[in-house]
Amino acid sequence: MKDKRLMQPFTATPSSSYRDSLDENLKEYVRKIRNLSPTGALTDWLKDNANQIEIINSKLIESIDQYLSGSAGKAYDKIENLMELALVKRSLMSLKKPLSKYQHDRRESKSLFRVRESEEHLSERDGIFHIPFDKRNFVKTQRYSIAGLPCLYLGSSLYVCWQEMGKPSLNKLFLSHFKLNHEYGEVNVLNFAFSLEALKLQRLESFLDSHNINDIEAKAYLAIWPILLACSYNVEHPYSSFSIEYVVPNLILQWIGREKCALSGIMYLSTKTKQLRNNDIGINFVFPPATDMVKHKGFCPKLNQIFKWSKPISWQLLNTINHNGGADNNTFNIQISDDLENQIIQNYRATKFYKMENKLRDFTKLNNIEIA
Numbered sequence: 029m030k031d032k033r034l035m036q037p038f039t040a041t042p043s044s045s046y047r048d049s050l051d052e053n054l055k056e057y058v059r060k061i062r063n064l065s066p067t068g069a070l071t072d073w074l075k076d077n078a079n080q081i082e083i084i085n086s087k088l089i090e091s092i093d094q095y096l097s098g099s100a101g102k103a104y105d106k107i108e109n110l111m112e113l114a115l116v117k118r119s120l121m122s123l124k125k126p127l128s129k130y131q132h133d134r135r136e137s138k139s140l141f142r143v144r145e146s147e148e149h150l151s152e153r154d155g156i157f158h159i160p161f162d163k164r165n166f167v168k169t170q171r172y173s174i175a176g177l178p179c180l181y182l183g184s185s186l187y188v189c190w191q192e193m194g195k196p197s198l199n200k201l202f203l204s205h206f207k208l209n210h211e212y213g214e215v216n217v218l219n220f221a222f223s224l225e226a227l228k229l230q231r232l233e234s235f236l237d238s239h240n241i242n243d244i245e246a247k248a249y250l251a252i253w254p255i256l257l258a259c260s261y262n263v264e265h266p267y268s269s270f271s272i273e274y275v276v277p278n279l280i281l282q283w284i285g286r287e288k289c290a291l292s293g294i295m296y297l298s299t300k301t302k303q304l305r306n307n308d309i310g311i312n313f314v315f316p317p318a319t320d321m322v323k324h325k326g327f328c329p330k331l332n333q334i335f336k337w338s339k340p341i342s343w344q345l346l347n348t349i350n351h352n353g354g355a356d357n358n359t360f361n362i363q364i365s366d367d368l369e370n371q372i373i374q375n376y377r378a379t380k381f382y383k384m385e386n387k388l389r390d391f392t393k394l395n396n397i398e399i400a
Contacts, residue, residue, distance in 0.1 A: 038261045046272045047092050054085035054254050072248055080115045081254060087113070088258050090278060091182040095275050109278040113253050122248035124291065125219040130191055131338050132207035139205035140182040140313060142276070143189035144340065150202045154327065156340040158317070162325030169270070171315045172277045172294060179281070179316045180331050181291075182206055185309035191300040192312060202340035209336050218284065220256055221311045222249055239315065255280070262299060285316040292334065339366055348380045 040049040061078045064071050064391060074081075129138050144156050159166055159178040169175040182257035183189040186203065190196070208215055259277040284291050293315035316330035349372065376382055 038257065040264060041262065046264065047089070047096070050092070050258055050261070051085075051089050053257060054088065057254060057257070058082050058085065064183070070246060070250075070252065074250060077115060077251065080113070081251060083349075084110060084116060084233055084251075084254050087332065088254060091279065092258075092272070092275055094270070095279075097157050103275070104279050104282060107276070107283055110255070111283055116255075119248035119251040120218065121242050123219040123252060124216045125295065127208055127215045127217060130206075130208045131210045133210040137207060138184075139191050139207055140184065141186050142180075142182050142187060142204050142206060143193060144202050144339070145196045145200050147200065149342070150340040153204075153337060153339055154275075156202060156337070158331065160326060161317075161323050161328075165377075169274055169278065171263075171274050171299075172296065174278050174280045174281060174316075176324075177285075177316065177329075178336075179314050182313040182315070183313040184313075187311060188298050188300075188310050191298060191310075198343045201343040203343060203346060204338045206335050206337040209334060212334050214290070215292050215334055216290050217293045217295045217313065217315075218291055220252075220294055222256070223260075223297060238306055259296070261301060280367045281314065281316055285319050308380060339368075341368055345369070345372070349385065350378050350380060 038049070038053065040046045044052070058078055058081055059079065061074050066072060066075070087110040091103045091110070094100075094256060095107060097105035108273065128134075130140055132138055142156055144150065146155075150156060154160075158180040161178060162392055164176045166177055167173065167176050167178050169180050173179060175182075181192075183192065190198075190201070237243070255276070259280065261273040263271045263273050265271065281294065284294060293313055295313050296310055298310040298312055315331055318330040345368070372379055
């Protein structure tokens with residue numbers, strides 16, 4: 029865990045391809061495991077499972093080789109076989125994370141966020157849901173994104189959403205927060221939001237959001253880490269039509285969409301900045317549509333049932349509201365509403381517009397121009 033080469037996000041060196049760099053890092057991981065001194069139960073378990081982890085590594089490389097040779101179907105078969113390995117299957121069950129803390133009927137529940145950049149005004153919920161099926165031509169291949177397949181992408185914070193979009197102008201952003209519909213039932217995601225660095229910092233005792241790691245989970249994190257490694261490379265050519273770094277995460281997302289084991293999506297760490305690697309504000313979520321509910325147009329009924337979300341509101345308009353600060357907040361109270369603009373008019377003195385008016389009156393001098 030002290031080796032900086034094993035800290036994500038990863039980047040292939042100029043003299044090495046993604047495939048070769050990944051292969052070397054996977055082999056280095058196994059070498060380190062085999063060279064461990066026997067210091068406890070976790071170390072003994074890792075050494076006993078070194079051969080199984082080597083099989084995981086070989087399946088990943090074989091999948092990439094099949095894809096690069098033009099056999100996308102065989103590449104997926106390799107990933108499917110990988111997910112069926114006994115060690116992987118047990119570990120995935122341990123990394124299945126319920127999202128109950130995001131249920132909208134719970135007190136102090138958290139929100140997930142979605143951000144969209146738009147020149148046009150957005151006011152309805154369908155404007156900030158996943159891209160409609162009849163507009164799938166806008167869906168490009170990215171990490172955990174299959175070209176032409178509209179998925180729902182959410183973030184644990186507005187900041188990570190903004191980062192993932194490439195830091196666009198805030199004045200063009202429309203915002204919404206999402207929560208789980210408690211009437212739908214339990215929603216689970218595959219937890220890829222970890223790194224060896226995070227585990228090292230927390231000494232395998234706790235991780236992110238004060239989530240305690242038990243012995244079974246610690247083993248799962250270390251067993252699955254080669255798969256996470258394959259999904260965590262920075263793109264060498266970000267504006268190209270094809271990025272080899274996205275092959276494995278796309279195939280895994282495809283597997284999630286087809287899988288029948290109650291996994292609705294994947295949570296994973298942002299690779300945009302180093303500061304977001306081990307912080308719970310830097311988590312992304314992707315939810316693919318149910319394969320049996322993909323239509324020619326419209327939206328996925330299953331995802332629509334899983335979530336409830338707010339109408340989109342522009343960053344500029346939301347920024348005008350004085351919240352938890354200012355003398356006027358004790359007098360004027362903006363209520364939860366689908367018509368926030370009307371609430372702003374009704375509580376105008378609780379806005380920054382009103383504050384700016386007062387500043388203009390208090391700090392600027394009135395005069396006229398001299399006309400010859």
